[in-house]
Amino acid sequence: MSSENTAGAADGSGAGSSVVWDVAVVGAGPAGASAAHAAAVAGRRVLLLEKAELPRYKTCGGGIIGPSRDALPPGFELPLRERVHAVTFSLDGKLSRTRRSRHTLFGLIDRSEFDQGLVEAAQKAGAELRTGATVSRVEQHGPAVPDRRTVAIVLSSGETLLARAVVGADGSASRIGAHVGVKMEQVDLGLEAEIPVPSTVAEDWAGRVLIDWGPLPGSYGWVFPKGDTLTVGVISARGDGAATKRYLEDFTARLGLAGFEPSVSSGHLTRCRADDSPLSRGRVLVCGDAAGLLEPWTREGISFALRSGRLAGEWAVRMAESHDAVDARRQALNYAFAIKAGLGVEMGVGRRMLTVFSRRPGLLHAALTGFRPAWNAFAKITRGSTTLAEIVRSHPMARRSLEALDRPR
CATH class of the missing domain: 3.30.9.10 (D-Amino Acid Oxidase, subunit A, domain 2)
Incomplete structure (x- = not known):
């Protein structure tokens, strides 16, 4: 399958603004590819935009822990x-x-290989990929927007693309995140x-x-x-x-x-992200690094990108089907609730762990190297059989220890 498609290819018109995509995803990293895959699997017309040519290098340790593995598309070979x-x-x-x-x-993993594989999975599901496409801005009002159910995506070339819903997955310096108003702490x-x-x-x-x-x-x-x-x-x-x-x-x-x-x-x-940072604006959602979603202590982001990307793709489909602003807002709120109920809880515990680690790194080191339950917990978290948040919630000793160490001195 070709790695680049013109936006008009879906209906043969050759003009970018003549076709309205159900879902357009900006950024083809793990979050964007996962969003595009989720929306395409639902049978929607999906456009995946990436400013670079693929495969491309990405600064990343490349660790794939259990939650990342479990969030991969069915049949994906790591x-x-x-x-x-x-x-x-x-x-x-x-x-x-x-x-x-x-x-x-x-x-x-090597991120260039991993990301390329995820993009190919999204393409196989039906998403169209367009590389070398730098998004300048999105517009939800004004002359470029034909109706209130449509979002205009303006490329740096001046070309305008249209979609019923947009997912921003364009990294930590996200233009889509700036449009949404994402706040970082x-x-x-x-x-x-x-x-x-x-x-x-x-x-x-x-x-x-x-x-x-x-x-x-x-x-x-x-x-x-x-x-x-x-x-x-x-x-x-x-x-x-x-x-x-x-x-x-x-x-x-x-x-x-x-x-x-x-x-x-x-x-x-x-x-x-800050706790009160928005995850949407109108018919635009953000996920992964664009939303500031990562584990604050370890700064692990791949599993957060995969999981939030999949949720964003699923809710973008619902948003694309919304016939008015009220219903679109309802879907956006449902997406935000899904993120905060899962990833948000993990981030909250991660913030507390970062505070403790910043004050007492030696204590953490001693626990992991000399206290078998701590090592066992580390192993279970990396394998994906539990999470740090679940350990703190279900083990009173872990919860009391974190509370005691997290108190201001």
């Missing part, structure tokens, strides 16, 4: 580069200890390098990752092996980029990897 059975934890390079599991904890800077290594070094890392609790409040570093390449990165609160860069340099050096030339060095900002 392009795993590695299966993780062991985790080495360290505290700013000290007190290193490795915990092992007989079962796979999580998998590691936490912004972090991630720096990452893809480092090709000799087979002798790769063998030492096979099946094992490293997580280092860093020197900056709330920071940590990671090494994720992917065959003959190690993904090495760090993340911390935005505000002191020089200190974050030093952390990555020191981290890489003490691992003995400073002598290897990275094939890619990159950085990105992750943004986490």
Whole structure:
């Protein structure tokens, strides 16, 4: 199937504004591809817009935990580069200890391969893909909008596309998010390098990752092996980029990897939404990074993107079928409720964990490396048999411990 389609191809007109799509999705990452797949499976006319050409590189550790696996389209085959059975934890390079599991904890993927596979799944379901399409803005009123049931999507080329519902999944610097009015309360800077290594070094890392609790409040570093390449990165609160860069340099050096030339060095900002941030405006929904949906403590975003994208696609279908603004608003509120009842609860616990971790990283390290129930909980969370929120809700000791540590001092 072609990786690019003109918007008019659906009815053979050749003019972008002559066809009204049921659902248009902006951004072809995990959130957007999942939204497009969900809407296409429902039998709707779906247009998936992506500004880049695919496949494309994406700064990301590439960890696929249980919730991510469970949110994939039926029959999707994960392009795993590695299966993780062991985790080495360290505290700013000290007190290193490795915990092992007989079962796979999580998998590691290359984002370009993973994202491409998700887009192909959406295409197979019936979605049309258009690459090289940069969205300048969306309009829900004005001369470009033929009626109140339609949203106009204006491309940087000046072309206008029309849809009954729009899903914004265009990343953390989202233009659609700006239209909706998404508010962020936490912004972090991630720096990452893809480092090709000799087979002798790769063998030492096979099946094992490293997580280092860093020197900056709330920071940590990671090494994720992917065959003959190690993904090495760090993340911390935005505000002191020089200190974050030093952390990555020191981290890489003490691992003995400073002598290897990275094939890619990159950085990105992750943004986490405020509790009262909107998830919709009129007939426009946002999901994934565009909505600021990610786990605040670990900054894990793939599972949040997949899950919120699927929900956005399902509710966008209902919104496209709405005949008036009142019904469209009802569907938007239902989408927001679904997000907040699930992902929102997980984010709330994650915020509290980040606060505790920022104050007492040594305590967390001691628990994971020396207290078997804590390690077992970590393993269950990564495999997807439970969530951090479920553990806090159902285990009184965990709840009381978090409450005690979370109290202002």
